Amino acid sequence: MSGKPKLVTCGLPYTNGLCHIGHLRTYVPADCYVRYLRRAGEDVLFVCGSDNHGTPIVVSAEGAGTTPRAFSEKYHTHFKETFEKMGVIFDHFGMTDDPTNHARTQSIVKRLIDRGYVYAEVINQSYCTTCKRSLPDRYVEGTCPHCGKHARGDECDQGCGRHLEPGEILEPTCTVCQTKAETRQQEHYFFKLSTFKEYLLDYLKDLNGTINAKNYAIGWIENELHDWCITRTMDWGVRFPGNEDLVVYVWVDAPIGYISFTEEWANAHGDDWRRFWCGDGEVTHFIGSDIIYHHCIFWPALLHAAGYGTPDAVVASGMLKVEDQKFSKSRGYVVWANEDYLDVNLPADYLRYYLLSYTSHTKELNFSWKAYQERVNNELVNTLGNFMYRSIYFAEEKLGGIPATPPKEEIFDEIRRTRDLVDPAFRAFEFKSGVDAIMGLATFGNNYIQKNAPWKLLKTDKAAAEGVIADCLQIVKALALFLEPVMPEKASLCWKMLGYETPLASHHLDEADTPLEGVTLRKAAPLFEKIDDEQYAVLEATFTRRVDEAKKKQERHEVKKEMLTIDEFGKMELCVGRVLEAEAIKGSKKLLRITVDIGSEKRQVVSGIAPYYKPEELEGTLVVMVTNLEPATIFGVESRGMILAAGDEAALLIPNREVEPGTRIR
Incomplete structure (x- = not known):
């Protein structure tokens, strides 16, 4: 026993969907840890709450014909009740949209401003002329400026995995109406994260928890550490102090929820929240591995800058598979906590045992x-x-x-x-x-x-x-x-x-x-019942049916997506070109700047084929190129066309005999 008060938290569930086994991979171990410490005589507080802000909730609420607050309350209740059914019992379970968190977030942001850690800067922001609004985060998608892959507005989720700041994404498109977005300038506020590189490297040396969290964060910091935009153009969220047109970025107010929920508990129990966050308390965060970056880099830097205590441990769970397949709700590889488990009267303790005993907490768990x-x-x-x-x-x-x-x-x-x-x-x-x-x-x-x-x-x-x-x-x-x-x-x-x-x-x-005495035995009854083959068959059939339905839905989508009229296909201008020169783009490992002769003119194209071709190998090569795409700026270089390639290793499409540059593909 350390004798210090301990605070344990879990990554906040986002109020934009139902609880599934992926959530429980984090919450059950955290509950187990808290229960064990209490059985060992430790003073432990266990808090959590729902994460209510951000663009996905706004989009979902609009689709459901309700307000973001009402939408959040629905799923807040769902998670709270589901956790309780699973035996995950928090001392307090709050909401980031409640007044305490609004006040605490604004207080911390004001302190950051007063200490000189926040500055204003005019940046490019995507704007949808159809929806008539700015497009923060997941309202927008386009091309990653770092690797050229399709990406969300806040993260390159299908490529290099980098966090993207507002205005960084290329070829932005509105996710609501699919309109090509305009770029407009707007003032936003940045946290001076780059100044904390040495502090964070030193902090991480002593961080307890799981090694995967520490190593991942160190790798990111040693590679690069940029200042962090902490505002968004939205109506839903915590208002930024001094600028009512902006709200605080959700990844600022969400972790501050840990402090706010502690504060709400303390107010209800006549205690002082500062003994956990500003004293000698020990703070342990249980999180999923997808949010290590936020908890081991953004969060401790922000706390340190504001004069608060920093987390003592970050515990990151390993990835999840379902039936040997990567966890995926869209592909049907998911087990829903209620529909698939609790609602069919399977004991919560059976699943708790499986999650805790299957493998090491940091390794991949297969359900x-x-x-x-x-x-x-x-x-x-x-x-x-x-x-x-x-x-x-x-x-x-x-x-x-x-x-x-x-x-x-x-x-x-x-x-x-x-x-x-x-x-x-x-x-x-x-x-x-x-x-x-x-x-x-x-x-x-x-x-x-x-x-x-x-x-x-x-x-x-x-x-x-x-x-x-x-x-x-x-x-x-x-x-x-x-x-x-x-x-x-x-x-x-x-x-x-x-x-x-x-x-x-x-x-x-x-x-x-200690000897068993002073008690009178009660009538014994079996504690556990077998899962018979008939029950197993029903469970397996439900899962298989969901996967099959997801596959059929995907196939229908792909067929619909692939069907083009001859007139639609005719709008695409394809021609043969000859590569005149090629060179690497400074700062990018994947992109090449290529000059192509297409007969009537010479075109500059940016192509993500650097991992597979040396620039000198391409010179003189005939390629097939789309010539009537709108110009795009990729990694700061204008691209006026697309060179076609096939497969994961970018095999170039080339004519099987010599053809004059500019020859149309028919």
Whole structure:
């Protein structure tokens, strides 16, 4: 124990969709960690809340014919209720659109301005003439200026993965109406993130948590660190202090929600939120690996600049697969927390066990219904549940209660050995290792009762049978205490069968090796039920049907997308050109500046084929080119056409014999 107050948070669920297993990959381990620390006597506060701002919610609310606030409240309630059903219990679950967060965000931003860490700059902003509004973030899509791939307005999600600032995206298009956007100038505000490079590198050296979070952040900082635009042109969000036409960027006010939710809890409980954020408290963030950049770079720099304490640990979960396929809602590779799981009366504890025990927290987790069935049946039912039920049943039914015989010292040694494995594992966020150690104790108990066969001893040596059962009941007590963070509902049921009147959550882990006494056993009942083949078949069929429907939808979309009239195709001007010269574009690893002779003129084209061709190899080559595209500026260079290539390695389309430059493709 450190003696310091501990604050644990989870990345805020975005109120723009339903809860799925990908969310639970983060929230269940966080809840397990908090429960364990509390069983170990630590002072822990567990807060979270919903992330309510940003363009996707505005777009979704408009589509649903409601307001962003009402839309957010709907999904806020959905997440809160789903988490509670999964046994993920926060001390406070707030909303970033509530007054406390608006006030706290404006207070911190004002402090940043006063300290000279924020400056104004006029930048280019995409504007839709049809929708008649500026296009921040995901209202706009186009071409990444760094790698040339199709990208969202805030991130190159299909290419290099870089964060994109407002105005950076090339060939911008409105995502709502598909109109080609105009570029207009507007004043925005920037946080001087670039000045914190050395501070962040030093900070990350001592950051606790998972190594994937630390290494990822260090890699980004060493590569580049640009100033960060912290305003957006929207009506929905926290108003920027001093400029009512702008709101604070969602990735500023969302993490500030961690402070605001702490503040709301403290106000309700007569406590001081500053002891966590401005004192010697320890802050641990549990997040998904897709938001490491924000939590290990933006967030600590912002807190440090504003004079607040910084996080002590960032715990990032590994990626998720579903049935050996990359998690994808659009392709059907998803398991919805309610529709697919809770609503069909599957126990929350079964899924909690699967998520915590399948693999290391930082490694890729693969969910499959077959593996789920096997783990429940073999590990929970046959090993853990079998041992607990047999031990309590035999004591209550055959011996009339807890034997007076004290457990053997070797049993206490085995319990202490397990505790010594579980404690460092859970504290180091190695939940699988901790669960494995607990299940190792269950296997020990199962083998012990089987080997000593008290049902046989009872016929010849009742005292010996009582000794065996006393040993087993002590192991059951320890298992209930150790398992509460993993499977709180099942562990509590076992605790009640042992005869305890006080809640399991109020007991300390140190009681695992204190004798079981002063309680009266209750009637034993099986704690776990098998997932039979018929139930598995239904679960698998539901999943398969969703994937099939997603495939059919995609196929219909592709067919519709591919169908062109001859007149539409005729609008495209294709001709043969000859490459006259080619050279790399400074600062880009993928782009080449190419001059092409198309007969009537020479054209400059920017092409993302640098990884596959040396510039000198291209000179003199015949290529096929689209010549009637609107000019575009890519990486600061004007491009007037497109050279056609096929496949992931950009195989150039070329005539099979010599053709004059400018010859049309018919």
